[in-house]
Amino acid sequence: MSMNVQPIPTLSDRINQVRMLTAEIVNREILPNENTLWRWHRDGFEDSDRQKARDLRHEIQAKVKQSGLWAPHLPEEYGGCGLSFLEHAYMNEILAYSMGAASLFGVVAPNSGNQKILLKYGTEKQRQKWLVPLTEGKLESGFSMTEPDSAGSDPRSIKTTARLEGDQWVINGHKWFTSNGKRADFLIVMCRTDDPDADGDQNAKMTQIIVPTDTPGVNLIRGVEVWGRNSDHCEFIYDDVRVPAENQLGQTGSGHAAAQDRLGAGRVYHCMNSVGSMWRAFDLMVERAMVREVHGGLLETKQFVQGWIAESFIDIQAARLMTINCAEKMDGGTDARTDISALKIFVPHVFSKVADRAIQVWGAAGVSGDLPLAAMYQGARTLRLADGPDEVHKILIAKNVLKQYHSGESWDFGN
Numbered sequence: 001m002s003m004n005v006q007p008i009p010t011l012s013d014r015i016n017q018v019r020m021l022t023a024e025i026v027n028r029e030i031l032p033n034e035n036t037l038w039r040w041h042r043d044g045f046e047d048s049d050r051q052k053a054r055d056l057r058h059e060i061q062a063k064v065k066q067s068g069l070w071a072p073h074l075p076e077e078y079g080g081c082g083l084s085f086l087e088h089a090y091m092n093e094i095l096a097y098s099m100g101a102a103s104l105f106g107v108v109a110p111n112s113g114n115q116k117i118l119l120k121y122g123t124e125k126q127r128q129k130w131l132v133p134l135t136e137g138k139l140e141s142g143f144s145m146t147e148p149d150s151a152g153s154d155p156r157s158i159k160t161t162a163r164l165e166g167d168q169w170v171i172n173g174h175k176w177f178t179s180n181g182k183r184a185d186f187l188i189v190m191c192r193t194d195d196p197d198a199d200g201d202q203n204a205k206m207t208q209i210i211v212p213t214d215t216p217g218v219n220l221i222r223g224v225e226v227w228g229r230n231s232d233h234c235e236f237i238y239d240d241v242r243v244p245a246e247n248q249l250g251q252t253g254s255g256h257a258a259a260q261d262r263l264g265a266g267r268v269y270h271c272m273n274s275v276g277s278m279w280r281a282f283d284l285m286v287e288r289a290m291v292r293e294v295h296g297g298l299l300e301t302k303q304f305v306q307g308w309i310a311e312s313f314i315d316i317q318a319a320r321l322m323t324i325n326c327a328e329k330m331d332g333g334t335d336a337r338t339d340i341s342a343l344k345i346f347v348p349h350v351f352s353k354v355a356d357r358a359i360q361v362w363g364a365a366g367v368s369g370d371l372p373l374a375a376m377y378q379g380a381r382t383l384r385l386a387d388g389p390d391e392v393h394k395i396l397i398a399k400n401v402l403k404q405y406h407s408g409e410s411w412d413f414g415n
Ligand SMILES: Cc1cc2nc3c(=O)[nH]c(=O)nc-3n(C[C@H](O)[C@H](O)[C@H](O)COP(=O)(O)OP(=O)(O)OC[C@H]3O[C@@H](n4cnc5c(N)ncnc54)[C@H](O)[C@@H]3O)c2cc1C
Pocket: 110, 142, 143, 144, 145, 146, 147, 150, 151, 152, 153, 154, 176, 177, 178, 179, 180, 226, 233, 382, 385, 386, 387, 388, 389, 390, 391, 392, 395
């Protein structure tokens, strides 16, 4: 069944146009070809299937470019289609209906986050050297911040250091969960560039530095197994890695601010992705309930199943409206940090529940590789850790709320 996307009367013509164009490509080009596009590495598939998948991907990417939807997160002068924040957010709920479709539209994490950082913090020379080839697909990249020996939830605890020697940064440290690490041509590495015990703001003691992966001293230790499978979330040891001083991104000490920039809008995009995935899980669940017969009746006639349909409907609506509300606030220039934290907790949580119910309705097929539900379930669980675990966001919400009440004002949920 296709994704049912119709124009929304309250949205601008342009947002509706972006949604409809995206839906056309997802429904016509991607959904009917999911098996060819993504299943080629499974049992029984051969090299020719791999080539067929590659060719088809290039074909679809060309159609995306023709439709003016390529790399929605980047401006036209750097190879993107220059969508506004809201246009891009609304596009994501359609894109994410088919897992993997975003890559056919030029949005692949962690490259996309790195592209945004290069755009905002990079010099023109850095943009030409790293950003442009990244967008053209000629380079791959990773973002290397989390460390096995310090808490990722508290970025100020980072131990990896970079010290300036002449016109070079010398980097030493141990990182893991650097996604895309095996394929990356360069990594953006978060380094401590100032003594943590010295006076001054702790957040202003870190700097992001571009490190080509073929630099001596960059040691790829392994892809860390995730959910029982090999992965390209990699462990690296940086051992006296020397890169030119000009590889630093932005001002010395701007690393923490750049990481926050990366995550703010990114969390809204991720949540709209989760809404799109839930939408698919919901469709799959309802379709199955309509045809599967058990104990003398279709699943749709059983009240347990009707309950799951209703609960999932409520969860998706709540998650979607919460995310859109936050996106609209951000677009209007309001400080939406409390809302961002709230949806970063809520949306992955209900995403887990919606995927879980769909799996239950499908029985064994639900956890098989024939459907996207198992991958959704694992993805939703992982989201509760990545980009800041739930607890960190709860602390932030409570801090912001209490600050407001201490200042003599209660919370205004209308704004
Ligand atoms: C699939 C995947 C891909 C990733 N990709 C990347 C990447 O590309 N680059 C990168 O740098 N990192 C990446 N990460 C790492 C991710 O950002 C970190 O895992 C995350 O920031 C949490 O850090 P941590 O794992 O060190 O957990 P910790 O900081 O050790 O936290 C552990 C737990 O402690 C709890 N906790 C934290 N603070 C508090 C508190 N104040 N009160 C109570 N409880 C608390 C939370 O439940 C938290 O889950 C990835 C992670 C995963 C799973």
